[in-house]
Amino acid sequence: MSDKIKVTIDGIPVEVEPGTSILNAARQIGGDIVPPAMCYYSKLEGSGGKCRTCLVKVSKGSEKDPRPMPKLVASCRTTVMDGMEVQNITSPEVIEARKGVVEMLLINHPLDCPICDQAGECHLQDLSYEHGAATTRYEFDRRTFDRVDIGDKIQLHMNRCILCYRCVFTADQITNNRVHGVLGRGDHAEISTYIEKAIDNDFSGNVIDVCPVGALTDKTFRFKNRVWFTKPVEAHRDCPTCSGKVTLWYKGEEVLRVTARKDVYGEVEEFICNTCRFDKKSTNDWVIEGPRQVSRQSVINSNHYDTLQPLPVIKKNPELMEANKEQFERATKF
Numbered sequence: 001m002s003d004k005i006k007v008t009i010d011g012i013p014v015e016v017e018p019g020t021s022i023l024n025a026a027r028q029i030g031g032d033i034v035p036p037a038m039c040y041y042s043k044l045e046g047s048g049g050k051c052r053t054c055l056v057k058v059s060k061g062s063e064k065d066p067r068p069m070p071k072l073v074a075s076c077r078t079t080v081m082d083g084m085e086v087q088n089i090t091s092p093e094v095i096e097a098r099k100g101v102v103e104m105l106l107i108n109h110p111l112d113c114p115i116c117d118q119a120g121e122c123h124l125q126d127l128s129y130e131h132g133a134a135t136t137r138y139e140f141d142r143r144t145f146d147r148v149d150i151g152d153k154i155q156l157h158m159n160r161c162i163l164c165y166r167c168v169f170t171a172d173q174i175t176n177n178r179v180h181g182v183l184g185r186g187d188h189a190e191i192s193t194y195i196e197k198a199i200d201n202d203f204s205g206n207v208i209d210v211c212p213v214g215a216l217t218d219k220t221f222r223f224k225n226r227v228w229f230t231k232p233v234e235a236h237r238d239c240p241t242c243s244g245k246v247t248l249w250y251k252g253e254e255v256l257r258v259t260a261r262k263d264v265y266g267e268v269e270e271f272i273c274n275t276c277r278f279d280k281k282s283t284n285d286w287v288i289e290g291p292r293q294v295s296r297q298s299v300i301n302s303n304h305y306d307t308l309q310p311l312p313v314i315k316k317n318p319e320l321m322e323a324n325k326e327q328f329e330r331a332t333k334f
Contacts, residue, residue, distance in 0.1 A: 005082035009033055010090045022075035022086055023054055027265065033088050034265075036098075036127050038105070038212050039164035040076035041267055047169050048076035051162065052101050053127060057094050060085035072097055095131070102132045108142045109213070110159050118214030120227035120299045123266060124162065145190060153219050153278050154208060158190050161215035167207035174271050175201040202241060205277040209260050209268050220278060221257040228299045230256060235286035241273040247292055248283075255281040264295070 004015040009026050010033045016025045024042070026034045035056055040048035048054075054076050058069040063083030072094060075086075088094055106128060113119045145158035163182060182189055208216050231250040238244060249257045258277050260268040280286065294301045 005080060007080040007082075007084045007086065009086045010088050016080060020080050021048075022056055022058075022073075022078050022080055022084075023048075025080050026075065026086075026088065035075045035088055036123070036130075037076055037265070038123055038127065038162060039166065041166050041169070041210060042265075043267060043271075044166065044169040044173060044210070047166060049074050050164055051105065053098060053105075055094060055097050055101065057087040057091045058084060059087055098131045099133060102128055103136060103138075105162050106132065106136065107138045108159070109162065110142065112160075115223075116160070116214040117217045117222055117227075118160075118211075121266075122214060123212040149219070150207075150216075151204070153205060153274070155217050155219050155222070157215050157217065159215075160213050161190070162213055163189055164212060166210040166212070167216055170206050170210050170271075171201075171204065174203050174206065202273045202275065203271060205274045206260065206268065206271045209262070209271075212266070218257055218277075220281075224256050225251055230300075232292040232294060232300065234261065234289040234292045236289065237276065237280065237286050239273065239276055242276060243270040243272065244276060245270055246272055246276055246286075248286060248288075253283070255283065257281075261292075 003018060005018055006013055006015050007022070007025050008014075009022070009029060012029050012033065014025055014029050016028060023035055023037060023040060035054035037048070037051070037054045039050035040054065052074060054074055055072040056075045056078075057072055058078070060066050061069060061084060062081035064081075066083070075088075105124065109124065113122070113125060116122070119125065142159070148156040148158070150156055165182065168182060205218075208218050227249070229251065233248045233250055234245075235248050236243075236245045245261055247259050247261050248255050249259070258272075258281060260270065260272045260277075262268055
């Protein structure tokens with residue numbers, strides 16, 4: 001007999017393993033009913049419960065106790081029960097609460113999307129577009145911090161930080177030398193404490209990939225290009241430190257940056273080392289697999305790069321050159 005339990009989310013039933021969170025149960029269904037998550041990260045133990053963007057309404061607790069939960073709950077931290085019924089996008093209460101959460105996240109966040117390197121792949125941008133208000137009720141000045149260099153490759157913009165703790169969990173769980181964390185409480189909380197020394201380990205660059213906003217940015221890529229003008233290509237190499245599976249971001253024939261591969265929820269599939277991320281920016285360093293598939297809703301897909309073979313591959317193959325002539329000429333104009 002199956003030990004799975006049945007839960008219904010927005011009228012759609014799904015069977016999941018005991019101990020599954022509401023958020024992960026919704027992810028098994030997929031689509032629009034999946035609650036947004038700014039702090040939860042499936043690869044990081046203990047993450048979640050910080051941002052409250054994944055709030056849902058439990059209209060039926062379980063078959064044994066059908067009473068609804070009195071308040072909205074964080075779906076990333078609430079375990080499903082057999083017979084549970086959950087409302088996400090079908091609940092006006094949830095939509096209104098999420099709007100308030102987004103307003104709270106944007107209280108201190110600067111409106112510098114036009115110059116932010118995270119623009120185009122920022123989860124807060126997506127969230128504010130879907131649930132944000134056109135105006136703010138906040139009348140006080142935003143909090144400001146000085147920029148901090150984390151070694152020579154990463155820069156911290158605390159002004160943009162939403163305190164999701166992802167970078168702290170990453171440094172704590174995939175390295176043995178975490179020297180930073182969250183100091184202070186409330187409006188004075190910030191990522192700090194000897195953070196300049198956090199570059200000492202070979203996996204510190206992963207804090208860039210897990211950051212959902214533009215608080216932690218790659219200094220080697222800063223202001224070089226907009227993400228929607230680049231061509232994401234999947235590649236791999238024989239790396240002794242990590243899996244070596246990455247995404248190369250091309251402009252013409254130049255590799256502007258290297259990132260870890262991410263799933264449909266923007267989470268890293270496998271963490272990569274700093275050598276792959278910062279030191280291997282030549283096509284000759286990699287085995288090209290092909291263009292990376294990007295959601296049609298993503299602004300990155302605006303250039304329709306998915307019809308274009310990687311430029312180095314095209315140039316070495318006359319047949320591909322002729323077949324992709326139009327796309328090649330268009331791509332090399334950037």
